[in-house]
Amino acid sequence: MVKKIKGAPSFNAVASKVKEGHIAKHIMNGMFAKLSKKNLPKIILDGPARKTTKTLIARGHKAHTIFIPNNNLDNFEAIFKYHKNTFYMSLEEFLLKNQFNHVKSGGMYLDYMSTFDADDYCNPRKDLSIIFNNKMLAPNAPIAVTFSNPRHKKTTAFSWADVTRVIAFIYQLGHSNGYQMELLEEGGPYKNGGNMFSIMFIAHKR
Numbered sequence: 001m002v003k004k005i006k007g008a009p010s011f012n013a014v015a016s017k018v019k020e021g022h023i024a025k026h027i028m029n030g031m032f033a034k035l036s037k038k039n040l041p042k043i044i045l046d047g048p049a050r051k052t053t054k055t056l057i058a059r060g061h062k063a064h065t066i067f068i069p070n071n072n073l074d075n076f077e078a079i080f081k082y083h084k085n086t087f088y089m090s091l092e093e094f095l096l097k098n099q100f101n102h103v104k105s106g107g108m109y110l111d112y113m114s115t116f117d118a119d120d121y122c123n124p125r126k127d128l129s130i131i132f133n134n135k136m137l138a139p140n141a142p143i144a145v146t147f148s149n150p151r152h153k154k155t156t157a158f159s160w161a162d163v164t165r166v167i168a169f170i171y172q173l174g175h176s177n178g179y180q181m182e183l184l185e186e187g188g189p190y191k192n193g194g195n196m197f198s199i200m201f202i203a204h205k206r
């Protein structure tokens with residue numbers, strides 16, 4: 001199921017004209033804040049500028065419902081100064097610590113800076129498996145992911161497979177765990193330091 005949210009700005013229309021990275025983040029953060037559940041915990045990978053957190057708060061989410069694992073010490077300290085619900089650990093460690101909680105998450109924004117393939121520090125497939133296999137997302141909650149481009153250095157053009165294997169993996173995990181994943185039209189490739197792409201899903205209960 002692919003759906004465009006009414007009234008949302010079009011990523012592709014603006015991303016090519018203005019500073020791509022900023023616009024892309026702005027649109028994704030806005031969509032995420034709009035779709036996330038206010039009364040449930042949100043788990044986000046946010047940076048020192050706390051843009052996702054600020055967007056959530058501007059949309060009425062309370063700070064104590066926003067949980068930020070960050071395993072970069074400088075980033076952690078910069079965020080923790082303003083947002084006490086920040087944890088100096090990897091997302092994987094945070095998920096493992098909370099995998100058996102009965103409270104479901106009202107939204108997850110996995111704004112990775114890595115490729116979809118695991119390295120020594122980050123294994124997105126494992127993180128996503130922990131999330132879905134433990135049914136950590138509340139019904140109708142959004143989950144967004146960002147990945148960097150593994151191959152193409154000079155262009156934002158990803159190979160079809162770079163994107164579809166992420167979509168297929170998330171759809172399959174969702175399906176095996178009782179969710180019907182809805183892929184939103186917002187999202188796409190952009191430059192932000194390197195070549196990135198972001199996509200967002202809603203995890204409906206089947």
Ligand SMILES: C[S@@+](CC[C@H](N)C(=O)[O-])C[C@H]1O[C@@H](n2cnc3c(N)ncnc32)[C@H](O)[C@@H]1O
Binds near residue numbers: 025046070089090
């Ligand atoms: C791209 S930034 C987030 C930007 C933010 N969402 C925004 O809108 O400006 C990602 C942050 O998450 C942290 N991070 C990335 N992967 C992580 C992981 N697997 N575990 C913990 N923190 C991670 C990085 O240290 C960085 O501070």
